[in-house]
Amino acid sequence: MAHLKGHIGYPIIGDKSVEFYKDPIEFVNKRVNEFDEKIFQSRVLNTPTVFIASAEGVRQLLYEKSHNFEMGYRAFMYNLYGDNLLFSGHDEAHRIRSVLHHLFSGESVQQWDSLLEKLMNRNFDRLDSGCALPMYKVFKRFCTELSISIFLDVDIESSLELVQETTDLATTHWHGIISVPFSLKVPYWSSGFKKAIEAKNSLFEIICKRLVQTVDGDFLQQIKSAGFKDMTEAAHHVLLFISALVPKAMASLLTSFTILMAEKDYITHCEKACRDEQYLQYVLLEVQRLWPPFLGGRRLASQDCEIGGFKIPKGYAAAYITYSAQRDPKIFPDPDEFRPERWRTCNAGNENYLSCFGGGPRDCVGSSLMNRMLKTVCKYLLNHYSWLVPNGQDLTHKWLPVSRPKQQVMVVYELKSDLEQSSEFTEVDDPDIHS
Numbered sequence: 001m002a003h004l005k006g007h008i009g010y011p012i013i014g015d016k017s018v019e020f021y022k023d024p025i026e027f028v029n030k031r032v033n034e035f036d037e038k039i040f041q042s043r044v045l046n047t048p049t050v051f052i053a054s055a056e057g058v059r060q061l062l063y064e065k066s067h068n069f070e071m072g073y074r075a076f077m078y079n080l081y082g083d084n085l086l087f088s089g090h091d092e093a094h095r096i097r098s099v100l101h102h103l104f105s106g107e108s109v110q111q112w113d114s115l116l117e118k119l120m121n122r123n124f125d126r127l128d129s130g131c132a133l134p135m136y137k138v139f140k141r142f143c144t145e146l147s148i149s150i151f152l153d154v155d156i157e158s159s160l161e162l163v164q165e166t167t168d169l170a171t172t173h174w175h176g177i178i179s180v181p182f183s184l185k186v187p188y189w190s191s192g193f194k195k196a197i198e199a200k201n202s203l204f205e206i207i208c209k210r211l212v213q214t215v216d217g218d219f220l221q222q223i224k225s226a227g228f229k230d231m232t233e234a235a236h237h238v239l240l241f242i243s244a245l246v247p248k249a250m251a252s253l254l255t256s257f258t259i260l261m262a263e264k265d266y267i268t269h270c271e272k273a274c275r276d277e278q279y280l281q282y283v284l285l286e287v288q289r290l291w292p293p294f295l296g297g298r299r300l301a302s303q304d305c306e307i308g309g310f311k312i313p314k315g316y317a318a319a320y321i322t323y324s325a326q327r328d329p330k331i332f333p334d335p336d337e338f339r340p341e342r343w344r345t346c347n348a349g350n351e352n353y354l355s356c357f358g359g360g361p362r363d364c365v366g367s368s369l370m371n372r373m374l375k376t377v378c379k380y381l382l383n384h385y386s387w388l389v390p391n392g393q394d395l396t397h398k399w400l401p402v403s404r405p406k407q408q409v410m411v412v413y414e415l416k417s418d419l420e421q422s423s424e425f426t427e428v429d430d431p432d433i434h435s
């Protein structure tokens with residue numbers, strides 16, 4: 001087994017968290033270049049940590065070696081969320097995942113189709129105002145409305161006050177989450193953290209009230225009868241779903257879709273994606289590959305194990321870096337290029353090398369729901385509008401806690417004529433696509 005390059009350093013003084021959180025991609029790239037290895041060690045969050053930035057290494061961690069690891073979020077997120085799947089060990093996770101599976105897979109995800117349609121019309125019917133629009137902001141408002149409507153069974157138009165209150169609380173809660181890793185002196189006493197805990201408690205109260213009021217057919221009614229241990233466990237999961245993580249991640253992907261489609265070959269990509277649902281699927285895989293909303297994930301080794309030829313000792317953390325692994329040239333030729341066709345040709349069947357929604361036994365339980373919704377929103381935008389991202393804008397990304405362009409990216413939309421709009425997607429036999 002090869003020796004891990006890099007240093008785990010001494011506790012506290014050898015910690016590299018500040019450097020990592022300042023620019024995580026720069027942190028990883030610098031070491032990958034220096035060591036000429038995509039798997040290396042360092043000390044972050046004051047824990048010896050093995051960084052895994054190769055596609056094959058991440059796949060091994062998430063799939064065949066997953067039983068050697070526990071999830072690595074409890075230490076800095078548990079206080080802000082309470083008991084939920086994200087912090088559970090293997091057996092508990094198996095139980096909770098089977099409860100959630102019924103709610104978010106197969107035909108269940110179709111129950112929100114008409115809600116999605118209504119909210120798209122509400123948020124996107126006037127994008128062609130003639131002015132450039134800050135798209136991440138527009139998408140975030142839409143995604144926040146969507147997640148509150150789905151997970152709290154709230155009708156946005158008749159409950160504006162509750163929507164605003166929930167959004168404000170989720171924002172304060174979020175500020176607590178982002179403050180934690182930035183300080184090694186975990187700021188449990190800071191006013192920001194205290195406010196975040198208060199916001200969490202208020203959100204929890206709102207959820208419990210909604211769970212009592214719920215009526216037959218509602219999503220919360222389904223949650224109540226899904227098989228959770230008790231109502232507290234059910235409510236803690238609703239808290240995870242309505243927190244700002246989900247809308248921010250969805251808005252991040254929609255923003256990346258908008259920007260990537262507006263880059264070179266705009267007309268070709270848009271026309272193909274408009275005509276061929278399979279091509280749109282490839283586009284969305286490519287959006288996830290190039291700009292995953294979450295930089296990666298964290299695990300703790302519960303026993304010694306080997307990944308990519310390197311030993312990871314028990315007690316070490318393993319940080320998988322989705323962004324780097326999804327641009328690993330060993331699997332993805334021309335890794336920085338937006339090439340949807342790769343999913344039909346050289347990368348056909350390589351979806352397991354993507355970790356935008358995690359992978360293996362602890363993959364994202366909301367991924368079917370998200371994929372269906374992202375596809376529907378992208379279809380809507382492609383079908384109704386053409387768009388332009390005016391030149392000269394700063395498109396550099398920030399990474400934590402959710403990736404997105406550092407500056408608001410302004411986008412100009414133009415409504416397509418009735419002739420250009422097609423109400424149905426068709427599978428076409430385009431030689432350019434299928435050859």
Ligand code: HEM
Pocket residue numbers: 071085086087093097104241246249250253293294296297298355356357358359361362363364365366367369370
């Ligand atoms: C675009 C939106 C989303 C993205 C990018 C995303 C991404 C992820 C990723 C990367 C993981 C794996 C974390 C890891 O390996 O450490 C994960 C786990 C999880 N996701 Fe999502 N997610 C999204 C939306 C959702 C939604 C809508 C739900 C709820 C319906 C959800 C529920 C969960 C849960 C409960 C887990 C933990 C699974 C476990 O520990 O076994 N996610 N998500």
